[in-house]
Amino acid sequence: MTIRSNLAGHHSKASINVSGNLHHIDWFRHTAPYIRNHRGKTFVIHLGNGALDSGAFPSLIHDLAMLHLLGVRLVLVHATRSAIERAILERNIESQLHRGIRVTDPQVMAVVREVTAAQRLQLESQLSTGLPDSPMRGSRLRVASGNFVTARPLGIVDGVDFQLTGAVRRLDAAGMTVLLDAQAIVVLSPLGFSSTGEVFNLSSEELASAAAIALGADKLIIMDAAPGLLDEDGQLLKQCTVAEAQSLMINDPQQAAHRDTACRACEQGVPRAHLLNFNRNGALIEELFSHDGAGTLISREAFEQARRANVDDISGVLELVRPLEESGVLVRRSRELLEQEIGNFRVLERDGRIIACAALYPFTNDGSAEIACIATHPDYRNQGRGEHLLLLMEQEARQLGLSRLFVLTTQTSHWFLEQGFEQRDRSALPDERQKLYNLQRNSSVLIKAFA
Numbered sequence: 455m456t457i458r459s460n461l462a463g464h465h466s467k468a469s470i471n472v473s474g475n476l477h478h479i480d481w482f483r484h485t486a487p488y489i490r491n492h493r494g495k496t497f498v499i500h501l502g503n504g505a506l507d508s509g510a511f512p513s514l515i516h517d518l519a520m521l522h523l524l525g526v527r528l529v530l531v532h533a534t535r536s537a538i539e540r541a542i543l544e545r546n547i548e549s550q551l552h553r554g555i556r557v558t559d560p561q562v563m564a565v566v567r568e569v570t571a572a573q574r575l576q577l578e579s580q581l582s583t584g585l586p587d588s589p590m591r592g593s594r595l596r597v598a599s600g601n602f603v604t605a606r607p608l609g610i611v612d613g614v615d616f617q618l619t620g621a622v623r624r625l626d627a628a629g630m631t632v633l634l635d636a637q638a639i640v641v642l643s644p645l646g647f648s649s650t651g652e653v654f655n656l657s658s659e660e661l662a663s664a665a666a667i668a669l670g671a672d673k674l675i676i677m678d679a680a681p682g683l684l685d686e687d688g689q690l691l692k693q694c695t696v697a698e699a700q701s702l703m704i705n706d707p708q709q710a711a712h713r714d715t716a717c718r719a720c721e722q723g724v725p726r727a728h729l730l731n732f733n734r735n736g737a738l739i740e741e742l743f744s745h746d747g748a749g750t751l752i753s754r755e756a757f758e759q760a761r762r763a764n765v766d767d768i769s770g771v772l773e774l775v776r777p778l779e780e781s782g783v784l785v786r787r788s789r790e791l792l793e794q795e796i797g798n799f800r801v802l803e804r805d806g807r808i809i810a811c812a813a814l815y816p817f818t819n820d821g822s823a824e825i826a827c828i829a830t831h832p833d834y835r836n837q838g839r840g841e842h843l844l845l846l847m848e849q850e851a852r853q854l855g856l857s858r859l860f861v862l863t864t865q866t867s868h869w870f871l872e873q874g875f876e877q878r879d880r881s882a883l884p885d886e887r888q889k890l891y892n893l894q895r896n897s898s899v900l901i902k903a904f905a
Contacts, residue, residue, distance in 0.1 A: 485743040487806070492742065493525035495672040496634065500662035502678035502712075503536035505732040506576055514677075515580045517738045518639075519595060527634040529665055531642045532577060533658040537569045538562075552611065554707060558618040558655040566655045570643045574599060577641055596638040602626040603661065605646020605654040620646050620654025622661055627668040634669075659715040667722045674719045675741075676712050677732040682750030683713060693751040693758070696720050716752045727752045745805065745833065760846055763799035763811065768792055770808030771799060774829040783865050784827060785895070799827070800846055802839055809834045812843040816854055820884035822901075823851045825861045844873055848904065857904065860887075862897035875900035 499518070505511060522528055535556075542549050542565055550557040558566060578597045605620035623646070630640050642665060644658040659676075666674040683691045683702060691702075696717045704710040716727035730737045730749035740748035763771065771792065778784040787795075795813065802810040810830040816823045825847055830839050851859055860883060861870055867877065878901045880891055891897075 488743045489524055491806070492521070494527070496527040496529065496669050497521070497673045497675055498529045498531065498662055498666040498669065498671045499675045499738075500658060500677060500715075501530060501532045501577075502658075502676065502732065503533045503708075504679055505677055506532065506537075506573055508679075508733050510733050510735045512580070513735050514732060514738065515583075517736065519581065520739070521742070522595060522637075522639055529630065529634070529640045529642060529669065529671070530577065531644070531658055531662040531665060532573050534566065534569050534573060534644055535658070537573065538566055541565045541569055550614075552614045552616070555608070555616065555657075556619060556655065557614065557616050560618070563618045563653065563655060566645070567653070570645055574641060574643050581639060596636070597641055598633045598638040599641040599643065600629070601647050602630055602640075602642065603646040603656070605648060605656060607648075607652075607654065618652070618654055620648075620656055622646060622656060622664040625665055625668040630665075630669060659711055663715045663719045666719045666724045671724055672726070674716060674724050674727040675730060675738070676716060676727065677730045677738070678708070678712055679731065679733060680706070680709055680712075680729070681731045681734070682729040683709070683752075691750050692746060693753070696752060696754055699750075699752050713752075720752055720754045725754065745807065758802060758804040758809075760800060760802050760843065763796050763801045765793065765796055767799070767801055767808055767811075768796060771796075771801065771811050771829075774808065774811055774831060775827060778829055784829070785892075787827075800843060800850075802843065804834075810839045810843055812840075812847055814847045814850055816851070816856060817884040817886060818854070818856070820886075821855075821857045822884055823847075823854070823856050823859055824887065825859050828866075840869070841873065848902075852904065858901055859904075860899065860901045862891075862895075862899055864895055864897050867898045867900060870900045870902075873902070875902045 505514070508514075518528060518530070538556075539549075542562065545565070547561055547565065549562055556562065578599075581595050581597050602625055604623045604625070606623045608616040608619045608621050610616070633640055642661055644656040644661050646654045646656050646661075648654065662674060662676070665671070681690055683694065683699060683704070685691050686703070691698075699713055699717055702713065704713060712729055716729060719727050728741055728747070728749055728751055730741055734740075734748060737748040741751075768789065772789065775784055775787070779786040798813045798815055799811055800814070801808050808831075811827060812825065812829075813827040814823050815826060825844065828840055828843060848859060859875075860878075861875065863870060871877070878899050880888060880899045882901055883891065883899060
């Protein structure tokens with residue numbers, strides 16, 4: 455929709471607003487599958503060191519409240535280490551680290567209790583706001599915390615007594631589940647209690663991972679000052695498997711700890727873990743409600759996978775091929791025909807969405823197979839997915855004992871030539887396929903032979 459301005463050389467404010475609104479509406483419509491998938495799921499969110507002091511923290515609170523209102527069951531774990539270190543330095547208290555773990559003596563424990571209580575109060579107060587001019591207007595969020603964590607002393611390691619530094623022994627998952635069922639947000643502080651009444655200082659990362667495992671959470675989300683995991687070129691890894699994450703060389707000890715925490719959770723049953731930057735405004739929403747996210751997703755299995763198509767994929771395949779059919783790139787197929795031929799298709803699936811497809815039609819008597827209907831969603835083009843599907847088609851043809859592939863195309867000849875195909879006359883096609891050749895389309899014939 456365009457609203458024309460009466461002022462030459464100036465954009466209409468109304469036109470800009472309409473365009474912007476339509477963009478937001480379109481984005482909101484595309485969040486529907488995510489809203490449906492996330493409703494009723496349990497997310498354990500680790501608020502890393504510095505998160506509560508970040509300038510983006512008020513916006514993060516608003517995003518957490520929105521997730522809760524959309525039906526996500528939230529467990530929040532807040533890290534206290536950096537705040538404890540600042541308090542110790544300010545008070546000139548001597549503190550010992552061994553293997554990167556703090557020795558918690560009674561004097562340090564007093565600081566730990568004070569800092570932990572202050573952070574928990576900060577979280578609870580922020581989640582209780584509801585000013586008329588804020589995104590949390592009218593919110594009535596129930597926040598719960600308690601003695602859910604039973605801990606044990608870490609003990610003596612290398613001759614060093616860690617005193618009141620502890621490790622998670624077990625969690626009261628049943629008690630937390632009751633509160634989550636009652637629509638409360640559960641807050642876990644990195645303190646644990648023993649049967650003898652002692653209080654232990656815990657690793658917040660260990661606690662977050664243990665909580666996610668004990669609750670059978672759907673996601674563990676670790677929010678830190680880093681953007682996520684980086685590859686060897688320093689580029690953000692959008693997604694990777696546990697094995698790929700574990701193979702990365704990470705020099706930053708905190709980043710390595712977060713990576714290990716995420717991988718440990720995935721190895722013990724949590725389907726997905728996410729590493730996000732809490733300083734990036736809206737990172738949590740972007741990660742959970744968009745296709746490409748804002749950080750690194752770690753999963754037990756590949757986030758994007760190729761597989762044989764089935765009848766449930768028909769709508770997704772149609773969504774990919776219809777624009778290409780309308781522009782004349784592909785031959786139009788009816789839904790009925792696609793239903794009959796869906797077994798010939800292979801698809802690339804990314805987070806439940808079909809983003810690319812291709813079909814293979816064997817002509818076994820001729821020792822060849824036709825490649826057809828290669829299509830990639832516009833958001834994922836020029837990233838090698840077409841080449842990946844073509845390689846899978848070639849591998850399948852080889853497994854069938856075939857010796858060549860052929861394709862008929864009107865507008866993508868150069869792409870196939872780049873993939874090793876050669877242009878040929880239509881007489882090189884199998885006899886059966888020559889009979890079906892559409893003279894009106896006058897498609898180019900390209901063939902790739904292999905041993």
